[in-house]
Amino acid sequence: ESWVSVPKVELHAHLNGSIRDSTLLELARTLGEKGTIVFSEVEHVIRKNDRSLKEVFKLFDLIHILTTDHSTLTRITKEVVEDFASENVIYLELRTTPKKNDSIEMTKRSYMDAVIKGLRAITAVDVDFGCHDMESKGSTNLQPINDVNNLSPRKKIYVRLLLSIDRRESTASAMETVKLALEMQELGVVGIDLSGNPVIGEWVTFLPALVFAREQGFRITLHCGEVLNPKEVHAMLDFHPERMGHVCFFNEEHWKRLKTYKIPVEICLTSNIMTETISSVDVHHFADLYKEKHPLVLCTDDSGVFSTSLSKEYSLAASSFGIGKEEMLRLAKSAVEFIFSGEEVKRELREIFDSTMKELR
Template sequence: REWCLALPKVELHAHLNGSVRDSTLLELAKQLGDKGVIVFEDVKDVIMKNGRSLPECFQLFELYHILTTDHDTVTRITKEVVEDFAMENVVYLEIRTTPKNNEAKGMTKQSYMNAVIKGLKAVEAVEVVLFDSNSRTDKPLTCAPSSELGGDVSKKKIYVKLLLSIDRRETTLAALDTVNLAMEMKDQGVIGIDLSGNPVVGEWETYLPALERAKQLGIPITVHCGEVANRKEIQAVLDFCPQRLGHVCCLNDDEWKKLKSLMIPVEICLTSNVMTGGAPSLELHHFADLYNVKHPLSLCTDDSGLFSTSLSNEYYLVASTFGLSKAELFQLAQDAVEFVFAGDEVKKTLRELFRRAEKELT
């Protein structure tokens, strides 16, 4: 476990509101309980429950959003989530989050994202690098841009990039708004689009115009795919050929064949899939098959708070379940660099970081 913690890691599939610390959720729930907005005792049990079905997860997200959706709280959870990932040696992090309109809180999608960025700037425990050195702008962001590694060894560095999620409950217009916002914020660390939300809600055709627009604009896309056995949609997603796919649990033989021939990198979320029933068990998880055929993969947490996991733990699970050696685990972590949405400068720096770490760790 210690070795997995020391391993430098790349996290490509982490939902902001699913990665919040339990202690923070409990504190926020207590405050809202004191104000009479919620009944704390009921909420406490829901937060602390272990093991959740997929529908229960989406009920819980409703609660998370009640607890977290005001600007200051969004800023706070962003700061904490980045610090938590950095503390376990995640060197590159793509956080995805759904920009939210909330009239009651005076919140727009834009102001929500501004609160997220404020959270990134508020991180003190580690140095947050938001820019590729070649795409830096003159915007007055306080996070020190740096591609130098090992300069200040007393402070860890973490690259953070943002993906904007389209929630499957949204309309075509709302999804287009999110893509436009991603375009407007591309100089502020936003580098991609995600499609997520309850997989039994909504139709692929609703989001397709927004995803097509993102494609036209050259914004990389990742899609939650095959969390449920929706044959028509899985086919459509594979035909659309996003830059990456999340989960890919319920594929049939033809769809596996197609995925493998397309070589679309897959964000593997072991604990999440087992807990929500997307995979029957760790041992029978599709990681093994994809790994054995050398399909491009990266291990991810999905919702480290919700599923009480960490990226180090996901690596440990792979080692203990599938018997990967340290050298193989290292290679798995290193390979993820090739699937990041950030540009070549960042990739180059990350490759160098892994080259240096290899000497110490293998």
């Protein structure tokens, strides 16, 4: 069964984790020629297939060396959005950590401007990123809508941005990211994410920035329970974020609270298995949460790093848990309710799903 033609909503995708292998290798080759890195060493790391969670964060340090300059950011943003659109992702919340690098005169703001430039550079598909100035495409041209038979010539994708706080950051740096999000609300920034190596940093460091973000009206999603840390999971549940990612190392009390609060969970099957956070797909908590009708959304996490795609994640869920096509479509549609955009976008997305469901019958 191919899930490429089915409309899908992606809510957990890290920009620098979603880069094509071919682009990463090309960037590595270029930096290798300049002598900044040793290409053969990097090539081996990029091509390697299974990596522990610890190795993933080492890989990200390497990826950031290759990608963190303005023009490369613009390029990868464009490619990542095009790739999602090409597999009929109709709404994408793309998250990235704004980075500062004095040696190339990069500020968090200029980092994000390079990302926005990438969104504006897309011509292969219509992009609505919530920015209604003259330059934005798609917003004045709303009719081409994806359909299962691919009858419409052009695809359209809604893109919204989440700014990530890295767990390596200080309170002040996290606060700077939230302030940047405020400046960029008109450019499609709808929420804040907390991510980065889960064995680094303390919840109390990020809490003030997250509280401030919430006061300013931002929705918040937290990477939660990727490693055993019951105290932190407890504190994160106290915070009651709008969504949570992963939720792997949960105890009975945590499950009970998650279910009572009905906090939607971003499920990243391949990522959890490849990083050995979950030992195999058949023991994944997706099964229990799905059975109990807990709000869930299937996501890729890092489609580049884990060699996956949202269609592959749908296929994996359908085959591993024996879920039929109609039921999968209902699951896909239910994600619309957990997006961080407003009612207008939700209504449009529901319509796309409804027409797809009709065509299937």
